[in-house]
Amino acid sequence: VTTLPEPLLRLIDSLKGLPGIGPRSAERIALHLVQTDPQTSATLAEAAVQARAAIQACERCGGLTESQPCQICDDPRRDTAILCVVERPEDVLALEKSRAFTGLYHVLGGKLSPMNGVGPEDLRIGQLETRLKQEAISEVIIALGTDVEGDATSFYLAKSLAAHGITVSRIAFGLPAGAGLEFADEVTLSRAMEGRREMEK
Numbered sequence: 063v064t065t066l067p068e069p070l071l072r073l074i075d076s077l078k079g080l081p082g083i084g085p086r087s088a089e090r091i092a093l094h095l096v097q098t099d100p101q102t103s104a105t106l107a108e109a110a111v112q113a114r115a116a117i118q119a120c121e122r123c124g125g126l127t128e129s130q131p132c133q134i135c136d137d138p139r140r141d142t143a144i145l146c147v148v149e150r151p152e153d154v155l156a157l158e159k160s161r162a163f164t165g166l167y168h169v170l171g172g173k174l175s176p177m178n179g180v181g182p183e184d185l186r187i188g189q190l191e192t193r194l195k196q197e198a199i200s201e202v203i204i205a206l207g208t209d210v211e212g213d214a215t216s217f218y219l220a221k222s223l224a225a226h227g228i229t230v231s232r233i234a235f236g237l238p239a240g241a242g243l244e245f246a247d248e249v250t251l252s253r254a255m256e257g258r259r260e261m262e263k
């Protein structure tokens with residue numbers, strides 16, 4: 063067994079925990095970083111530290127932002143009567159890229175999952191209710207994945223938002239069951255948004 067120097071092992075270990083990077087890639091990136099121009103490693107490390115320090119959750123929608131509120135919440139050209147509910151900030155990016163939606167967003171921060179102990183109080187559902195009271199919203203579009211938890215969360219929201227007298231719809235998916243927004247291309251997302259259906263209360 064070849065033992066790599068301790069600092070290199072530590073670098074591989076921290077890279078391994080990143081999404082989409084397996085043990086092989088972690089090793090390849092680490093070996094590259096310790097052999098390339100020192101400035102390359104310094105720039106990467108600095109960018110990571112600075113981005114982490116600068117990026118926070120928008121207090122209104124829960125999306126990622128550098129300032130409060132975020133650029134989308136603050137954009138006067140957005141349709142403030144329509145709110146799209148998504149699971150994660152990544153989903154906001156996916157929908158923005160598709161240009162299929164011009165309203166405002168609300169990031170839940172997860173999906174209901176009794177198995178994993180995630181209840182309504184663990185998600186930004188209270189904040190959603192507050193927004194419906196304070197903002198002139200006429201339609202809420204639920205854009206959650208089509209897995210069991212996405213379905214359960216959508217039905218829960220449709221029920222609990224019924225009291226607000228608004229239209230609650232859910233986007234149509236041209237996707238295999240169980241897939242999330244991140245796997246949809248831009249055309250599919252546009253069609254899913256256009257084909258949204260009102261949910262039963």
Ligand SMILES: [Zn+2]
Binds near residue numbers: 121122124131
């Ligand atoms: Zn925002």
